[in-house]
Amino acid sequence: MTTLSATMNWQLLAQKALDGERLTMEEALSVLEADNDELLPILQAAFTVRKHYYGKKVKLNMIINAKSGLCPEDCGYCSQSIVSTAPVKKYTLLDKDTLLAGAREAMSRKAGTYCIVAAGKGPTDKELQQVVEAVKEIRDTMPLKICACLGILKDGQAKQLAEAGVHRYNHNLNTSRANYPSITTTHTYDQRVETVEEVKSYGMSPCSGVIIGMGETNQEIVEMAYSLRDLDADSIPINFLNAIPGTPLENAGRTPAMKGLKVLALFRFICPSKEIRVAGGREVNLRTLQPMSLYAANSLFVGDYLTTAGQEVTTDHHIIEDMGFEIEMCAL
Template identity: 60%
Template sequence: METTSLRDWKALAQSIIKGKEITYNEALQLLHVPDEEVLEVMNAAYLIRHHHYGKKVKLNMIINTKSGLCPEDCGYCSQSIVSEAPIDKYAWLTKEKIVEGAFEAQKRKAGTYCIVASGRRPTDKEVAHVVGAVKEIRQKTDLKICACLGFLTDDQAHELVEAGVHRYNHNLNTHADNYDNICSTHGYEDRVDTVTTSKKAGLSPCSGAIFGMGETNEQAVELAFQIKKLDADSIPCNFLVAVPGTPLEDKKALKPMQCLKLLAMMRFVNPTKEIRISGGREVNLRSLQPLGLFAANSIFVGDYLTTQGQEPTADWGLIEDLGFEIEECAL
């Protein structure tokens, strides 16, 4: 694709604010801009982001309530059955530990607490365990609760809603045509079905991508439009961390400038949605992390599932230095 002409990205952003939808070709052009045009693109993305979210940044904290022991063979994941990564493996944390994590989320100034468990799908007993913890958290805090437990039945989704879970995360991860390259134990449509099931039950859908797993730019754009079609309220943009011992351990980290282009593209395609810079932020964006928030309006604070994040104070400082504000949860 031609990368030499300078487009008026600001004009395109202003038209999107007025209700225009970006075309596939326009979105693809965002990923092909020369690096010297990236600041123009980020400035334009910020116009859209600021229109819908001002200078607010949402913080999310994740707790790994069940680590490893997963029968799925997702090539990117250190918790999968094929992974040889040296990670902690444990069954479910106690209800008390899950509740304690909610208080830690408040200390980190997070507004959303994400309860995550490895595995293909939860049993009814496991869902009841999460429900018990969520009910106590809802009684004691004003945190929004996001659950990520794998594939769900209709009844399980309704149980989570009744307990007070606000959101359900199930990422599409990669393009349908690339899915067989990263997983064989379930398919792309299984993930689409799970997002649909959670949404139908009344859970706010959270679904995003892991970039850097061999997808083409064309596939990245098509995935952004698929997420738009699903009407996901929150869109995590992960960047692959090639963990030693996983099938994708030899993948190279994306260049920071490409990460910025991907974040801008996701903002242009999904202008009104929460765009969250998620796993791999520190490794892939590196010193350009602050620029990512000109397109995104949300980040994780603290560690991820099996990889380390940076200290919460570093994220607070990053946000303050930008002149942005943390959208805090009430204590």
């Protein structure tokens, strides 16, 4: 019997995406389940969509781990969670001068977006005020977009961040609704959705993504993409699990590089006009195939992540140049 993926014209999926049509579950699964010999035609089709919306521009983002290792949550993938025994640095929220220094470093790396990330269920009022003060000064002195990732927000906190000048708020769905209880029990999938909807209501750009490699099925990967399409997330970071010793998922295997590239293509087909960002774990999962990710994705993190190392920033700059793409500088 001939499978759908064996007979699929991938450019038809690209045209469907460009026409604003939603892929069927069967079509979406055909991307993930395609033979590896089909990878280049799939990426070519994904590039058709990517080029339509973003040309050959690549957006760069930099993270600062603004508060580390003091999180009461039990997220199984995270080295900073309360259930992790990984030897990570532990410190309270960084002071304003350190956050400002991070912003200057982001500019030196040619990043257009500076991501202030703090471990925890959500910020205290004091922590929020520290972030607000830093954001105001960054906005006054540097041409950077600011993304905050501070957890679940209390009443009034989203309004304060928006008024301070935060452009974007990140709160990842991480996995499918069905898989969520196996990953985290200290908060719910719906709380994450509600947080994204809250920041949207105050005019901040919603950023929400996933982590691939946490025991989800291919159908659940498709459901994640559908969920982010329905949520209308402007920016979608695609993380690949970096299994850290000392975390509950320490023995999870890596995502094969070709599978990872198919995932990126899938998200481009389902969320065609959105910023698709190759995020954490790309170095250890995509390995030598990282350059090919740019045919589907239009955004990268540069430098280190929260508690894991990235690759040399110059390596990413060279990948972009060698692949014939160019860095998109920040335009506020």
